[in-house]
Amino acid sequence: xxxxxxxxxxxxxxxxxxxxxxxxxxxxxxxxxxxxxxxxxxxxxxxxxxxxxxxxxxxxxxxxxxxxxxxxxxxxxxxxxxxxxxxxxxxxxxxxxxxxxxxxxxxxxxxxxxxxxxxxxxxxxxxxxxxxxxxxxxxxxxxxxxxxxxxxxxxxxxxxxxxxxxxxxxxxxxxxxxxxxxxxxxxxxxxxxxxxxxxxxxxxxxxxxxxxxxxxxxxxxxxxxxxxxxxxxxxxxxxxxxxxxxxxxxxxxxxxxxxxxxxxxxxxxxxxxxxxxxxxxxxxxxxxxxxxxxxxxxxxxxxxxxxxxxxxxxxxxxxxxxxxx
Amino acid sequence: xxxxxxxxxxxxxxxxxxxxxxxxxxxxxxxxxxxxxxxxxxxxxxxxxxxxxxxxxxxxxxxxxxxxxxxxxxxxxxxxxxxxxxxxxxxxxxxxxxxxxxxxxxxxxxxxxxxxxxxxxxxxxxxxxxxxxxxxxxxxxxxxxxxxxxxxxxxxxxxxxxxxxxxxxxxxxxxxxxxxxxxxxxxxxxxxxxxxxxxxxxxxxxxxxxxxxxxxxxxxxxxxxxxxxxxxxxxxxxxxxxxxxxxxxxxxxxxxxxxxxxxxxxxxxxxxxxxxxxxxxxxxxxxxxxxxxxxxxxxxxxxxxxxxxxxxxxxxxxxxxxxxxx
Numbered sequence: 001x002x003x004x005x006x007x008x009x010x011x012x013x014x015x016x017x018x019x020x021x022x023x024x025x026x027x028x029x030x031x032x033x034x035x036x037x038x039x040x041x042x043x044x045x046x047x048x049x050x051x052x053x054x055x056x057x058x059x060x061x062x063x064x065x066x067x068x069x070x071x072x073x074x075x076x077x078x079x080x081x082x083x084x085x086x087x088x089x090x091x092x093x094x095x096x097x098x099x100x101x102x103x104x105x106x107x108x109x110x111x112x113x114x115x116x117x118x119x120x121x122x123x124x125x126x127x128x129x130x131x132x133x134x135x136x137x138x139x140x141x142x143x144x145x146x147x148x149x150x151x152x153x154x155x156x157x158x159x160x161x162x163x164x165x166x167x168x169x170x171x172x173x174x175x176x177x178x179x180x181x182x183x184x185x186x187x188x189x190x191x192x193x194x195x196x197x198x199x200x201x202x203x204x205x206x207x208x209x210x211x212x213x214x215x216x217x218x219x220x221x222x223x224x225x226x227x228x229x230x231x232x233x234x235x236x237x238x239x240x241x242x243x244x245x246x247x248x249x250x251x252x253x254x255x256x257x258x259x260x261x262x263x264x265x266x267x268x269x270x271x272x273x274x275x276x277x278x279x280x281x282x283x284x285x286x287x288x289x290x291x292x293x294x295x296x297x298x299x300x301x302x303x304x305x306x307x308x309x310x311x312x313x314x315x316x317x318x319x320x321x322x323x324x325x
Numbered sequence: 326x327x328x329x330x331x332x333x334x335x336x337x338x339x340x341x342x343x344x345x346x347x348x349x350x351x352x353x354x355x356x357x358x359x360x361x362x363x364x365x366x367x368x369x370x371x372x373x374x375x376x377x378x379x380x381x382x383x384x385x386x387x388x389x390x391x392x393x394x395x396x397x398x399x400x401x402x403x404x405x406x407x408x409x410x411x412x413x414x415x416x417x418x419x420x421x422x423x424x425x426x427x428x429x430x431x432x433x434x435x436x437x438x439x440x441x442x443x444x445x446x447x448x449x450x451x452x453x454x455x456x457x458x459x460x461x462x463x464x465x466x467x468x469x470x471x472x473x474x475x476x477x478x479x480x481x482x483x484x485x486x487x488x489x490x491x492x493x494x495x496x497x498x499x500x501x502x503x504x505x506x507x508x509x510x511x512x513x514x515x516x517x518x519x520x521x522x523x524x525x526x527x528x529x530x531x532x533x534x535x536x537x538x539x540x541x542x543x544x545x546x547x548x549x550x551x552x553x554x555x556x557x558x559x560x561x562x563x564x565x566x567x568x569x570x571x572x573x574x575x576x577x578x579x580x581x582x583x584x585x586x587x588x589x590x591x592x593x594x595x596x597x598x599x600x601x602x603x604x605x606x607x608x609x610x611x612x613x614x615x616x617x618x619x620x621x622x623x624x625x626x627x628x629x630x631x632x633x634x635x636x637x638x639x640x641x642x643x644x645x646x647x648x649x650x651x
Contacts, residue, residue: 027464034464036538037457041469044454044508051489051505052476058485072488117380120373123365125357133377135637136384142629144567146585150592150622151387154394154408161390161408168406193383212359219361258570262593276483283484284574296482304479 062294075290082294091269092295095278102255102274105184107248110191114199115237119229121200122207134204137197145258148194152186153177180271183263190259206240207233242317250310253303275299388626395419395619402615419620428579428587429621435499436566436584440628443503443565448558450508455516456542477510483574490575501575502568502583509564512557519553520546559632566628584625592618 025033062082064075086092117137124130140148155161156176163173176182210232218228257276264272273281279299283292354364365373394402394409401414423429457463458470486505495501523546531545547554569585576582 030464034460037460037463038465040453040538040542041457041465043450044457044513045469045472047450047504047508048472048476051486051507052481053472055481055485055489056479058488059482061485061488120376123373125355133381135633136381139633140384142563142567142633143626144569144585144588146567146569146588146593147622147625150588150618151391153593154391154619155387159407161410164405164407197384216359216361219363225363225365261570261573262589265594279483284487289484289488293482293484296484300479300482307478 059293059297061290062297064290066290066293068289078290082290083298085291086295086298091273092278094270095273095275098271099253099255099274102184102187103248103252106188106191106255107245109188110196111245111248113192113196115203115241117196118200118203118207119233122204122233134197134200137200139197140194141198143194145194145256145262148190149259149262152190152193156186177263178266180267183267183271186263187256187259191256202240202244203237206237210236243314246310246314246317250307251303252306253299391619391622395616395623397616399616407615408619419616423617423620423624428582429584429591429624431580432582432584432587433624435581439499439502439583440562440565442499443507444558444562446503447507447509447512447561447565448554451513451516451557451561452542452547452554454508455513456520456538456546458513458517459520473510473513476508477514487574496575497578497581499581502571503565506564506568506571509561512560516550516553516557519550523549555635559635562632563629584621588621588625591621 031038058072061072061075063077063079064072065078066072066075121130121133124133153160156174157163158173158175158177160177162176167173176186214232215228218232223231253275255274255276257274260272260274260277261280264277269281275295276299279292279296282288282295354360358364390408390410393412393415396415396417396419397405397409397412398414398416398418401409401412404413424433454473458466458473460466490496490501490505495504527545527549528541531541536544567585569583569589572583572586573589576586
């Protein structure tokens with residue numbers, strides 16, 4: 001699953017660009033030869049420098065007392081004070097706790113859903129039915145979070161379809177969309193509805209690589225369908241499962257920012273405040289820019305360490321991870 | 326995330342599966358099922374069918390009722406007490422209203438502009454960047470690749486990005502919705518990987534014939550990479566169309582709101598968008614605000630539904646994008 005891999009057709013011997021030959025070529029020759037490629041790289045380099053790297057430098061305001069009136073350069077330095085404030089802030093730790101709780105909950109109740117879907121779909125004999133069900137289940141992945149939350153609100157909200165049905169039958173209406181106690185369930189249900197079908201793709205791809213002969217040989221040897229699933233199908237899925245699990249753990253601190261910001265008002269900060277929304281509210285809404293930047297920077301650095309660590313673990317398991325050493 | 330498309334799996338192969346005829350003709354044995362595989366129990370089959378029906382229903386039912394409600398009259402909606410499940414009294418009123426000018430119409434224009442221009446910019450920048458990075462060993466190859474890779478691991482954060490966009494004077498311009506998110510390192514690397522796998526001999530012979538890098542890119546590499554360009558273009562397009570948070574952050578002027586943000590305040594927060602149709606409702610014969618709301622939801626889904634068959638086509642042809650090699 002690596003995306004930085006060597007070409008499938010490695011240049012053989014005489015390629016002028018193989019490193020061994022390169023050393024003998026002068027810089028001027030290389031510049032003349034690779035000049036067009038450098039020109040092509042200009043737009044992406046400029047865009048990334050301006051919109052990704054300049055803001056990285058902008059994080060210095062985390063060590064300053066920034067106000068829009070004085071600007072970044074003229075704001076006074078305050079050392080680590082903003083970080084100390086963040087670490088001493090209960091609201092920050094509550095956001096951390098919510099973030100990790102959502103990640104953990106979804107690992108248990110979201111993560112296996114695409115696998116189960118893929119396993120069931122994989123047993124279908126008709127390729128046409130299989131493709132049709134895939135097409136239908138992928139669909140919600142392409143809808144925005146605004147649409148997904150709007151649809152959930154129309155169905156499970158106070159005046160929604162479900163409550164309309166319940167009250168017309170004389171039952172008490174259920175409070176789902178604004179109830180902090182079930183919010184984590186709601187979030188997970190939305191994620192399953194939107195992304196489980198899409199998440200199934202990678203497992204179906206892994207399943208399609210299993211050779212039929214393996215099943216046949218096992219069946220001839222008397223292995224039941226369950227045993228074949230356990231000894232052939234699951235081992236085929238194992239590398240993908242481990243890899244996705246590790247990647248998800250590396251991404252622990254990000255739990256669907258748009259999805260949460262859309263519902264934070266309705267549910268309240270107590271259940272719906274996660275790290276990203278905390279940064280948005282403290283920084284942008286309450287105008288405590290330096291404080292928000294400090295919280296955001298903590299999140300960014302820890303996330304980076306988690307991703308790098310997750311890849312290290314992936315390498316230990318013999319997987320390629322997202323990048324190779 | 327990886328996007329690999331599975332072809333149909335485990336097709337019975339008549340050569341590899343030379344099952345004796347007597348096995349095939351076992352009673353109740355599905356003709357497509359390999360002979361060695363036992364027929365599942367009726368209960369298992371039933372459970373599977375029920376499960377898959379529920380899955381399909383869970384996806385399609387909400388979409389159905391939203392679409393039907395958007396086409397319903399006020400009377401039908403009042404009678405149903407909310408979302409309409411069984412169509413009774415249909416009308417196009419809601420769509421006529423929201424498309425007759427005003428906030429929603431304008432928002433559609435903004436979203437279309439951002440999506441079209443943004444996707445064009447993203448694709449051009451990504452194609453050029455991916456091609457420039459597709460030859461390990463060229464001048465500055467490593468530093469530039471590194472520059473792209475790092476952005477996958479460390480995001481600058483919302484606040485410094487906001488301050489940058491603000492100091493560039495992009496607040497309340499549509500460029501704020503395009504430029505900061507125009508490059509996705511992930512998409513660039515997927516493309517790069519694809520370009521790296523283009524047959525070298527074609528490129529080499531073109532070079533011997535005197536073609537420069539630009540000609541090689543446009544006349545050799547791109548024509549054989551249509552699928553990856555199409556799918557990456559789709560990813561960018563869907564992302565631009567669906568984004569709402571950057572608009573919330575950068576666009577204060579409600580006349581420049583994209584559709585997703587209008588949808589949010591109109592449907593989720595139940596606010597009457599200033600100047601929006603529906604602000605002065607309640608007159609007889611005017612569609613219920615619920616129909617209007619659902620019409621906006623449907624409108625936001627339409628482009629996705631339009632490109633969907635196209636996505637399917639590329640997936641179905643088994644285009645392997647990036648990742649997961651067995």
